[in-house]
Amino acid sequence: MITSRSTIQVRYAETDMMGVVYHGNYLAWFEVGRTQLLRECGVVYRELESNGFRLPVIEVGCKYLRPALYDDHITVVTTLAERPLSRIRLAYEVFRGDTLLVTGFTVHGFINLQGAPVRPPAIFREAMRAHFGTDA
Amino acid sequence: MITSRSTIQVRYAETDMMGVVYHGNYLAWFEVGRTQLLRECGVVYRELESNGFRLPVIEVGCKYLRPALYDDHITVVTTLAERPLSRIRLAYEVFRGDTLLVTGFTVHGFINLQGAPVRPPAIFREAMRAHFGTDA
């Protein structure tokens, strides 16, 4: 299991007239979280794209328990629980201090620049092997 | 079952560097869809808020089959399949022409201005009764 923590301070632009963070904006925070998790594994997503790989979101789910507010200091805890095969599933927990606000997940698959599914790039496979053990 | 159709033309602002619509932006399109569905039922969401009710998103799920592109004409088909009780569940299908791009759902519950769960407002209950039949 790989876990990473990212911190975010809520922008006014991210709120809506309900006085809280617009529910759609958490997806961008998940993106911040997984970019950070990958970086901590030695995988810089920007470089993956430069090398012709893309990792789009195939599925997302999100449960909203309590709202985040403007100027809050938020922590996104991102978890890769299992060694990914063709699909990569990440889980997210969004906290303000010790208070859990939102949980969610995303599922991803690597594609090439033409949009066709491809095997994960070598750097990614090696990073996963380093964390989860040898290929079985 | 209540179904509504909304049309959207994709903005440049909604794309990302993958050359497609950013996955988080579909949630705003779902919002367009459900506002339209409610309006067609005689329920203007803006007026609900003026009357002290709010209908936040409690849960969302989304599956991305094919990407929407800049300048595409998009149709969001929003469906309320069952008469809502305390929770309201809406389903969404996002199309470009006949091609299904994205499916999703949202779950909502009414709250008051203090954030406490409340019974749906009378106008909403009446609209649901008109479409789904009498209270059982």
Add this chain to the structure above:
Amino acid sequence: MITSRSTIQVRYAETDMMGVVYHGNYLAWFEVGRTQLLRECGVVYRELESNGFRLPVIEVGCKYLRPALYDDHITVVTTLAERPLSRIRLAYEVFRGDTLLVTGFTVHGFINLQGAPVRPPAIFREAMRAHFGTDA
């Protein structure tokens, strides 16, 4: 002078906790307006990009007179006052009914895919000639 009208219905996602449209979101509405103006001139911006041209924003200005609100029906009036040379300057007026809410302008220049300034594409030059008269 070329003028075009676009209509927009304000999304909840576009509001902020001040209860009005977030000031940054008007820039996306300006984009809707100029895409429409170009289309009415026979220039489809998406096709320009497909042909290797890009028309980034070089400068923007915006004055906020009155706020737009959720669910408002908004009209963006976009004007190309003068025949563009190397720089293209567009003006915008954002209305709710007869009430002027926001004014603004953008300045643009054509670049190629490498980011170097280029002469406008032929289709654009012809469209401008058709509206503003012959090359002097």
Add this chain to the structure above:
Amino acid sequence: MITSRSTIQVRYAETDMMGVVYHGNYLAWFEVGRTQLLRECGVVYRELESNGFRLPVIEVGCKYLRPALYDDHITVVTTLAERPLSRIRLAYEVFRGDTLLVTGFTVHGFINLQGAPVRPPAIFREAMRAHFGTDA
């Protein structure tokens, strides 16, 4: 003169299909910059709103020199050059390392919850006096 520095890492959500940050998103970065400047002066904008004051944007201007890219580390330098009277004017410079990408300004005025212009709150006037000297 008061100057403040804020750092931002560019999110994928902030890019567009031109492969760079969408021009409208810099306005949210300016917002991050001025929130930080105010905080460093001892003025927490969130508390101003809690106390019934709002500080909307009345005018904005922005010049785009070079694009910011995904994952860039960006610095926003925010400057309050003169002691504000009824209007507050802030200037912004957006850098990647030593490279200036964007310059801009915003103009603001305090209003109350009903939207009427009001004198700045005491805490703000005191902070300005502390930085710019006594009332003349």
